Amino acid sequence: MGADKVDGKASGRAGGSFNNKSIETxxxxxxxxxxxxxxxxxxxxxxxxxxxxxxxxxxxRVVIALLxxxxxxxxxxxxxxxxxxxxRQMAREMxxxxxxxxxxxxxxxxxxxxSTTAQIDGLVGDGDxxxxxxxxxxxxxxxSQPYLAAGTDLAAVRQVSPYWQVEGEWPSRDGQxxxxxxxxxxxxxAPGDGVELEMGDSKQRFTASGVLSTGGxxxxxxxxxxxxxxxxxxxSGQYDLIEYSVAxxxxxxxxxxxxxxxxxxxVSAAGVKRLTESDAYVLGLLKSLLGLIAVIVLALTMxxxxxxxxxxxxxxxxxxxxxxxxxxxxxxxxxxFLGEALALGALGGALGxxxxxxCAELISRNVFHRHIGVTWWLPLVAVVASTAVAWxxxxxxxxxxxxxxxxxxxxxx
Amino acid sequence: MFFRxxxxxxxxxxxxxxxxxxxxxxxxxxxxxxxxxxxxxxxKINQELKTYGANILVQPxxxxxxxEFYDLQEEAGVFHGSLAEADLPKIKTIFWAFNIxxxxxxxxxxxxxxxxxxxxxxxxxxHHLDLPTEEHVAVGLANLRSWWDVEGxxxxxxxxDLALVGAGLARERGxxxxxAISLRGLQADLTVRVAGIVxxxxxxxxxxxxxxxxxxxxxxxxxxxxxxxxxxxxxxxNDLARKAARNPASLTISEWETWYCxxxxxxxxxxxxxxMDSAVAKPIRQVAESEGxxxxxxxxxxxxxxxxxxxxxxxxITNLVTANVIERAPQIGLLKAxxxxxxxxxxxxxxxxxxxxxxxxxxxxxxxxxxxxLIGRSVFAAAxxxxxxxxxxxxxxxxxxxxxxxxxxxxMLLRLRAAEVLHGR
Numbered sequence: 001m002g003a004d005k006v007d008g009k010a011s012g013r014a015g016g017s018f019n020n021k022s023i024e025t026x027x028x029x030x031x032x033x034x035x036x037x038x039x040x041x042x043x044x045x046x047x048x049x050x051x052x053x054x055x056x057x058x059x060x061r062v063v064i065a066l067l068x069x070x071x072x073x074x075x076x077x078x079x080x081x082x083x084x085x086x087x088r089q090m091a092r093e094m095x096x097x098x099x100x101x102x103x104x105x106x107x108x109x110x111x112x113x114x115s116t117t118a119q120i121d122g123l124v125g126d127g128d129x130x131x132x133x134x135x136x137x138x139x140x141x142x143x144s145q146p147y148l149a150a151g152t153d154l155a156a157v158r159q160v161s162p163y164w165q166v167e168g169e170w171p172s173r174d175g176q177x178x179x180x181x182x183x184x185x186x187x188x189x190a191p192g193d194g195v196e197l198e199m200g201d202s203k204q205r206f207t208a209s210g211v212l213s214t215g216g217x218x219x220x221x222x223x224x225x226x227x228x229x230x231x232x233x234x235x236s237g238q239y240d241l242i243e244y245s246v247a248x249x250x251x252x253x254x255x256x257x258x259x260x261x262x263x264x265x266x267v268s269a270a271g272v273k274r275l276t277e278s279d280a281y282v283l284g285l286l287k288s289l290l291g292l293i294a295v296i297v298l299a300l301t302m303x304x305x306x307x308x309x310x311x312x313x314x315x316x317x318x319x320x321x322x323x324x325x326x327x328x329x330x331x332x333x334x335x336x337f338l339g340e341a342l343a344l345g346a347l348g349g350a351l352g353x354x355x356x357x358x359c360a361e362l363i364s365r366n367v368f369h370r371h372i373g374v375t376w377w378l379p380l381v382a383v384v385a386s387t388a389v390a391w392x393x394x395x396x397x398x399x400x401x402x403x404x405x406x407x408x409x410x411x412x413x
Numbered sequence: 414m415f416f417r418x419x420x421x422x423x424x425x426x427x428x429x430x431x432x433x434x435x436x437x438x439x440x441x442x443x444x445x446x447x448x449x450x451x452x453x454x455x456x457k458i459n460q461e462l463k464t465y466g467a468n469i470l471v472q473p474x475x476x477x478x479x480x481e482f483y484d485l486q487e488e489a490g491v492f493h494g495s496l497a498e499a500d501l502p503k504i505k506t507i508f509w510a511f512n513i514x515x516x517x518x519x520x521x522x523x524x525x526x527x528x529x530x531x532x533x534x535x536x537x538x539x540h541h542l543d544l545p546t547e548e549h550v551a552v553g554l555a556n557l558r559s560w561w562d563v564e565g566x567x568x569x570x571x572x573x574d575l576a577l578v579g580a581g582l583a584r585e586r587g588x589x590x591x592x593a594i595s596l597r598g599l600q601a602d603l604t605v606r607v608a609g610i611v612x613x614x615x616x617x618x619x620x621x622x623x624x625x626x627x628x629x630x631x632x633x634x635x636x637x638x639x640x641x642x643x644x645x646x647x648x649x650x651n652d653l654a655r656k657a658a659r660n661p662a663s664l665t666i667s668e669w670e671t672w673y674c675x676x677x678x679x680x681x682x683x684x685x686x687x688x689m690d691s692a693v694a695k696p697i698r699q700v701a702e703s704e705g706x707x708x709x710x711x712x713x714x715x716x717x718x719x720x721x722x723x724x725x726x727x728x729x730i731t732n733l734v735t736a737n738v739i740e741r742a743p744q745i746g747l748l749k750a751x752x753x754x755x756x757x758x759x760x761x762x763x764x765x766x767x768x769x770x771x772x773x774x775x776x777x778x779x780x781x782x783x784x785x786x787l788i789g790r791s792v793f794a795a796a797x798x799x800x801x802x803x804x805x806x807x808x809x810x811x812x813x814x815x816x817x818x819x820x821x822x823x824x825m826l827l828r829l830r831a832a833e834v835l836h837g838r
Contacts, residue, residue: 075725096703163702215697273614277560300439304729307432363717
């Protein structure tokens with residue numbers, strides 16, 4: 001039993017990290033000294049064979065190293081994609097606060113011609129246009145009391161001002177309107193009640209399908225479809241103002257307003273400073289939060305990847321020593337091991353880039369119900385970074401193992 | 414004997430143990446930082462969303478139809494109520510007083526300046542309040558209008574002869590900083606100096622904003638205000654809050670208590686109505702509603718990012734532990750060969766890895782707290798409070814992950830035949 005133990009230990013340690021077949025390959029590689037002309041070609045073929053053998057044979061270890069790199073690359077590409085794309089997505093969410101670009105009549109004019117909308121839409125661009133609600137205001141009377149009525153595109157308002165709260169129903173057909181909560185309380189209207197609006201000589205009966213409450217000016221407003229207001233007050237083809245909800249923030253809104261002012265005549269565009277400034281501030285905050293998180297998590301993950309790579313390589317000291325004992329040069333040993341690391345890094349990086357995109361897409365889907373934007377250079381960065389980390393992490397243990405006299409390493413076993 | 418073996422194992426392959434310790438430290442650091450930030454991000458973002466302005470408007474009961482469409486209403490001669498200035502400090506004494514971040518009263522009037530009419534708004538800029546609770550706070554417009562560009566500067570508490578002038582009005586009338594303007598109000602004539610020019614992108618661009626006392630004197634309404642804007646930290650609305658907002662009387666007693674004791678915007682508004690005479694407080698939906706949706710999105714996002722980071726950290730640790738155990742197959746084979754039972758081997762292994770992993774985890778926890786502070790300080794300029802829950806979760810996570818890392822190797826160990834391993838197959 002005792003002899004068995006000593007014996008077993010020696011061969012076990014030596015053989016534990018590689019098996020007999022690898023000794024054969026290493027030995028044949030060292031024995032045949034090809035002529036100079038054919039040397040590069042042959043040694044290249046040999047290197048490939050050794051690489052392939054090394055990767056396929058010790059499956060468990062390769063899987064572990066590959067997993068480590070892939071996890072790192074997944075975290076990298078997912079977090080980077082999130083940090084890059086989410087603030088952009090969030091800019092859309094910020095529009096829960098309502099329109100951030102107002103189109104008003106040019107100074108000296110009273111109204112905005114309806115015909116300008118197409119031109120302004122074009123300047124905003126399809127991708128960034130989240131909603132456009134034109135408004136036309138008229139004073140109307142209910143029981144001889146004056147109130148302000150707004151005619152608008154009700155479907156568009158629901159997109160532009162998602163915070164409007166309607167008790168009852170949104171108007172779904174002609175002859176229905178929304179009454180502001182203050183007016184409803186004042187004259188005692190409940191959703192579904194009829195109400196007669198007067199304007200000049202024309203009178204018309206409407207149904208107050210819902211009561212609108214926003215806590216703002218809309219509470220003392222009567223809101224109806226443009227066509228209904230047109231019937232009451234006469235069509236004009238003119239608006240008093242147009243609200244635009246645009247998926248940009250900060251200075252970009254002002255730049256857009258300047259572009260509109262320069263190209264569209266008869267209007268004066270301005271960003272809603274309260275929203276644009278606050279959006280820019282909150283988005284900046286979110287951007288730096290995600291950026292910082294990405295950097296910290298990445299730094300930690302990459303260190304984790306390198307410890308695993310180092311562990312996997314360091315454990316092959318005996319193998320390295322044996323190759324050297326059989327005549328391999330430091331350079332050829334390094335080349336082989338680092339080549340292996342590069343292959344693992346690239347493969348793991350590619351795997352991670354794909355997985356990372358999936359993760360980012362999953363998050364974006366769940367939080368924003370939208371696809372994550374594709375950043376074309378991100379997979380490239382993931383592959384390059386993980387290859388570099390795998391290579392750098394292998395460099396130290398391989399160098400160290402190669403520098404030690406093989407006799408010492410092998411005797412230790 | 415067991416402890417001696419564990420000790421020996423820990424000391425012998427020091428560099429390998431160190432790697433496990435380092436990896437679990439990294440994992441614990443990521444987990445601590447992410448969990449810490451995740452639990453805190455709601456409060457922090459909520460606070461930052463205050464930059465959009467007030468979320469509750471308090472008005473006199475009966476003045477319901479006034480608000481923005483002010484001109485129209487004056488013509489109509491609708492009853493114009495008022496709130497008492499003396500009631501204002503009571504806002505800071507409600508159940509959720511701590512959540513009231515800021516508020517400012519407004520008194521609107523008109524005055525004649527150089528023969529033309531101008532809108533004058535009286536308010537507090539940064540008003541010092543002594544509360545009955547012996548607290549001292551400064552409230553006012555300065556924080557409620559973070560988006561205003563004020564050329565010159567805000568008016569300090571107590572400067573009664575200064576005014577802010579809207580940029581549009583200043584351009585129109587050719588006013589510059591330091592100019593004196595005489596205002597002829599409904600009840601008094603006063604002269605104020607231009608202390609700042611406001612670029613706000615809203616109505617204020619065409620108004621003169623003065624200390625509340627000045628507006629009261631101009632209009633002859635001492636001790637009165639028209640409205641109060643309140644900025645409060647709130648919990649996003651849920652079904653209960655919506656039900657209560659429609660009619661608080663419709664709630665059962667226990668529902669009512671839950672609602673009253675939660676910082677919903679509707680319950681805070683309700684409590685303000687309770688303390689202020691003849692006041693109606695209503696949520697400004699544009700801010701209150703949107704806050705909730707942005708907050709929910711941000712929290713969900715942070716949760717997902719945290720889960721992703723935790724998964725990555727957990728996998729990394731598991732992976733390394735597995736690698737470490739597998740490579741020790743010969744040693745374990747030897748142990749079995751000299752007669753150790755499977756259970757004994759597993760005990761030894763788990764004990765050793767646990768000691769290393771948990772030590773690393775403890776170090777990582779401390780580092781993670783540091784990272785969380787770094788994020789909190791550089792992004793929100795505020796500390797992230799350490800929570801016992803985070804420590805517990807991290808400890809649990811590291812323990813689980815380290816054990817999970819041992820699992821595949823334990824399965825392998827049970828199949829291991831000593832002789833085969835030692836022979837090198």
